[in-house]
Amino acid sequence: MTGRPDELLARLHRDEWARLVAVLVRQFGDIELAEEAAQAAMETALVRWPDEGVPRSPSAWLLTTARRTALDRVRRDAVYTGKLAGYALEHPASAPPAENEAIAGLEDVYDEQLAMMMACCHPAIGPADQIAMMLRFAAGLTTAEVAACLLQSVPTLQARITRAKKRIAANRIPVAVPRESDALAERLDLVLSAISLIYTTGYDTPAGERVVRAELTGEALRLARIVVGALPEQAEAEALLGLLLLTQAREPARIDADGVPVALEDQERGRWDRAMIAEGTTLVERAARRPTAGRFTIQAAIAAVHAEAVSFGRTDWRQIVVLYDLLLARGDDPVVRMNRAIAIARRDTPAAGLALLRELESVPELERHHPFHAALALLHTEVGDIEAARASWERARELVDGTPQRRFIQRRLDDLR
Numbered sequence: 001m002t003g004r005p006d007e008l009l010a011r012l013h014r015d016e017w018a019r020l021v022a023v024l025v026r027q028f029g030d031i032e033l034a035e036e037a038a039q040a041a042m043e044t045a046l047v048r049w050p051d052e053g054v055p056r057s058p059s060a061w062l063l064t065t066a067r068r069t070a071l072d073r074v075r076r077d078a079v080y081t082g083k084l085a086g087y088a089l090e091h092p093a094s095a096p097p098a099e100n101e102a103i104a105g106l107e108d109v110y111d112e113q114l115a116m117m118m119a120c121c122h123p124a125i126g127p128a129d130q131i132a133m134m135l136r137f138a139a140g141l142t143t144a145e146v147a148a149c150l151l152q153s154v155p156t157l158q159a160r161i162t163r164a165k166k167r168i169a170a171n172r173i174p175v176a177v178p179r180e181s182d183a184l185a186e187r188l189d190l191v192l193s194a195i196s197l198i199y200t201t202g203y204d205t206p207a208g209e210r211v212v213r214a215e216l217t218g219e220a221l222r223l224a225r226i227v228v229g230a231l232p233e234q235a236e237a238e239a240l241l242g243l244l245l246l247t248q249a250r251e252p253a254r255i256d257a258d259g260v261p262v263a264l265e266d267q268e269r270g271r272w273d274r275a276m277i278a279e280g281t282t283l284v285e286r287a288a289r290r291p292t293a294g295r296f297t298i299q300a301a302i303a304a305v306h307a308e309a310v311s312f313g314r315t316d317w318r319q320i321v322v323l324y325d326l327l328l329a330r331g332d333d334p335v336v337r338m339n340r341a342i343a344i345a346r347r348d349t350p351a352a353g354l355a356l357l358r359e360l361e362s363v364p365e366l367e368r369h370h371p372f373h374a375a376l377a378l379l380h381t382e383v384g385d386i387e388a389a390r391a392s393w394e395r396a397r398e399l400v401d402g403t404p405q406r407r408f409i410q411r412r413l414d415d416l417r
Contacts, residue, residue, distance in 0.1 A: 013042055016059050018140030020066055022112040025119075025175045028070050031137065031165055036073065041066035111177065113138060114191075114230035117223070119168060119175040121190040129164040130194045131201075136161055138226075139198075139219040149216050150201070177230075185292070188231070192240045192296060195223045199244050217251075220244060228283075235290035235297055242283030243300035246307050249276035261408045265312040277307045298327050317347035334363045342375050350382035370399035377412065390416055 017038060024034035041062045055061040120133035135146040147157035167173070178184045202216025224241040231237050253267040284300040287293055302323045309315040324340035327333070337360060345353020357376055366372040377392035390413065397409045 012045075012058055012062065013140075016062065016140075017042070018116075018138055019113060020059075020062055021137055021140070022116040022175075023063060024066055024070055025137075026112050026115055027067070028074070029175065031168065031175075033070055033073060034066075037066040037070035038062075040069045044069075111230050113226050115175050115177050117191045117194075117227070118177055118187050119173050120164075121187060121194050122168065122171070122173045123186075123190065124167050124171045124173065125164050127194075127197075129160050129167075130190070131197055132157060132160045133164045134194050134198065134223070135219065138223055141215075141219070145215070149213065188227075188234060188236065189294075191227065192224075192236055195220050195227070196240060196243075196296070198223070199247070203247065217244075217248060221248065233290070235287040235292040236294050238283045238290075239287035239293065239297035239300040242280040242287065243296060243303050245276045245280030245283070246300065246303035249273040249280065249307060255404070258407070260404050260411070264306070269311065272307070280304065281307065295327060295330055298323050298330075315346065317343050321347055334360060334365050335369070338366060338369075338372055338375060342379075345379055345382075350379045354379040354383060368399060370396040370405070373399065374409070374412075381416070386416055 020038045020041070021031075021034045024037055025031055028034060028037075044065055045058075045062060049055075117134060117138045120137055121130045125133065132146055132150065135141045135149060136143065141149065143158055143161065144154055146161075147154045150157065152160075178187050199217055199220035202213040202218075202220065221241070221244050224237070224244055227234075227237045228241050249272050250264075250267060252273065253269065253271040254262055256262050280300070281304050284297065284304045287297045288301065302320055305316050305319050305323070320343045321340060324336060324343060327336045328340065338357065341353045341356035341360070343353075344356055354376070357372070357379060360366050360372070361376075373392045373396035377389045377396065380386075380389035380392055393409055393413050393416070397406060397413075400406055400409070
């Protein structure tokens with residue numbers, strides 16, 4: 001790595017902080033200790049590197065320095081006496097970790113970061129807190145950055161993270177990957193669900209001036225790659241990464257020059273990222289051949305069918321309906337039923353799809369879901385019921401806060417006049 005020390009350190013903080021904390025947590029078993037040691041190492045580098053020069057391996061230097069800082073803290077705190085005894089067997093005080101040892105520790109970074117994700121997504125931690133913890137400790141965002149991503153105040157976000165850390169301590173949640181296959185599958189599903197939600201939060205921004213928050217979608221993709229790197233044989237991990245890639249591939253065509261969302265049927269498919277589609281499709285095909293394929297594999301297969309269609313009109317809706325049926329066979333889900341109804345409208349007739357959607361109008365989850373009302377509006381329009389279409393678009397507009405989404409809906413309302 002080259003560049004000014006301060007610029008280099010800024011890049012390292014962005015790229016390495018989460019990995020550094022993950023390694024320290026695995027070694028010392030304390031998240032706050034790891035945070036403090038990592039931050040102290042960064043601050044030490046900021047002071048020393050401008051005068052002494054950037055070390056040969058900056059990442060290893062930071063890990064070595066952070067380890068020493070953590071060990072000093074352990075020595076000062078009698079509560080950690082037992083931990084010190086075990087750790088000192090490998091790293092005597094007279095011989096602090098050498099740079100090559102730090103490099104060896106960083107080589108297992110996928111495993112360390114996956115273990116951190118597993119702790120962040122323990123069932124004892126609520127879903128909302130899991131997302132905050134993942135962004136803070138797995139993605140390495142600062143508290144202020146996480147708060148901005150989740151549209152929360154910094155004090156609220158800090159309280160959420162503090163609460164989650166207390167639960168980890170109170171429940172003695174290990175920072176480790178479960179060894180038993182059933183436990184691993186359960187925790188992995190929580191990790192993948194959290195990553196998926198991070199991506200969705202960035203991809204469909206509920207409020208503000210932006211349709212997409214790239215800092216969230218990018219982190220979700222990076223975290224998904226880490227999981228696949230640590231668990232390369234897990235179908236659902238491969239499938240989620242494939243799903244995110246296939247979805248992200250459409251990003252260049254999702255927003256028009258005015259910053260307004262573009263519906264799938266109107267997107268210029270020549271702008272889709274074909275390299276992402278190729279990688280995503282390969283991952284989905286590989287996942288589908290594994291015995292552990294599940295819901296993310298099916299969702300990714302649906303995304304692959306859309307990605308492979310040369311035009312909206314030539315989409316294989318029969319296959320998509322079959323895939324939605326497979327999803328519903330795994331468990332009833334109102335949003336899946338909604339999407340299946342839309343696919344039925346394309347496979348058969350708008351009236352057939354509309355009838356299925358209207359059966360869902362009393363479902364509370366969908367009544368508050370603006371895409372449901374948008375789907376109703378589209379199909380009402382296609383069957384010629386303009387007044388019902390207008391009412392559905394107006395209800396959809398009530399449910400969105402973001403300016404781009406409101407402008408999209410207003411255009412559709414204007415088209416009805």
